[in-house]
Amino acid sequence: MLTRFYDFNPSFSPLDELRRRFDRVFEDIDREPAPREAASVAVGPRVNLYDRGAELVLTADVPGLSEKDLQITLDRESLTIRGERKVTPPEGYTAHRRERESLKFARSFTLPAKVDPERASATVKDGVLTLTLAKAADAQPRQIAVKSALCPGNCEE
Amino acid sequence: MTMETKIATSDTGKAERVSPRAYVAPPVDIYENGDSVLLFADLPGVRTEQLSVSVDKGELSVVGERRAESVGARLGREYGEFDYRRTFVLPEGVDASKIEAELSQGVLRVKIPKAERAKPRKIEVKGA
Numbered sequence: 225m226l227t228r229f230y231d232f233n234p235s236f237s238p239l240d241e242l243r244r245r246f247d248r249v250f251e252d253i254d255r256e257p258a259p260r261e262a263a264s265v266a267v268g269p270r271v272n273l274y275d276r277g278a279e280l281v282l283t284a285d286v287p288g289l290s291e292k293d294l295q296i297t298l299d300r301e302s303l304t305i306r307g308e309r310k311v312t313p314p315e316g317y318t319a320h321r322r323e324r325e326s327l328k329f330a331r332s333f334t335l336p337a338k339v340d341p342e343r344a345s346a347t348v349k350d351g352v353l354t355l356t357l358a359k360a361a362d363a364q365p366r367q368i369a370v371k372s373a374l375c376p377g378n379c380e381e
Numbered sequence: 382m383t384m385e386t387k388i389a390t391s392d393t394g395k396a397e398r399v400s401p402r403a404y405v406a407p408p409v410d411i412y413e414n415g416d417s418v419l420l421f422a423d424l425p426g427v428r429t430e431q432l433s434v435s436v437d438k439g440e441l442s443v444v445g446e447r448r449a450e451s452v453g454a455r456l457g458r459e460y461g462e463f464d465y466r467r468t469f470v471l472p473e474g475v476d477a478s479k480i481e482a483e484l485s486q487g488v489l490r491v492k493i494p495k496a497e498r499a500k501p502r503k504i505e506v507k508g509a
Contacts, residue, residue, distance in 0.1 A: 270460045276453035285460070287423040287487035314419060317412035324408045324423055336456055351425030351487015 268329030280357045287351035304332045337363040404464040418493040425487035434482045442468045474499025
């Protein structure tokens with residue numbers, strides 16, 4: 225870091241500002257990769273998976289897709305999301321920039337716990353798909369009672 | 382002398398943006414015809430009240446805040462918390478007061494009508 229020499233002369237303050245901006249440029253480079261880059265690695269939408277105890281929650285970015293554009297298949301341990309998005313230019317317009325892609329994807333996941341396919345639900349809101357998958361009864365977290373080791377079985381003191 | 386004053390004032394009035402959250406530029410499509418310019422942007426996870434579309438000094442800014450997902454323990458993560466932010470320079474001859482924006486299914490659509498004087502018109506050629 226440079227020392228700030230020009231505290232008394234305001235006409236140099238833009239230079240300080242400039243220096244600060246350069247510092248920020250490098251901060252940006254050092255920062256962990258932006259979420260955008262993850263998109264180029266993943267085929268299909270970016271996905272987050274959470275464990276809520278009794279259920280698994282999966283969220284995926286699906287901008288512009290509605291319920292009917294998505295197909296979700298589920299068995300006890302794996303999940304497949306299929307979807308298709310067609311980006312069609314509006315009638316009578318010429319394109320200046322096309323960054324949003326038409327895409328057709330299928331992503332499969334092995335779930336970390338067995339789920340009950342009967343009790344799964346999916347919603348699409350604001351371009352985000354949320355899948356709630358209830359865990360199968362044998363995969364639910366359960367409390368294990370701790371017994372005293374001194375008197376296994378029944379203690380009658 | 383004039384040069385000095387210019388340096389000193391060039392940056393006043395523009396506050397530096399400081400945000401601890403990362404931001405990404407959403408992918409956009411831009412289309413144009415004789416009447417208007419259309420802009421589409423993918424903003425999944427943004428609700429209407431978290432989105433701001435503004436025009437200032439000939440620039441159109443789109444800022445969308447993505448709310449945190451407050452659910453359980455994280456098992457796998459391909460994206461974190463971030464905001465969407467992108468700024469466009471508006472072309473000459475658009476009517477900034479008539480810009481319309483709508484958000485549906487995570488896709489923003491902005492319609493920027495052209496000013497009457499900038500629309501293409503046909504000029505009739507008269508015989509002499």
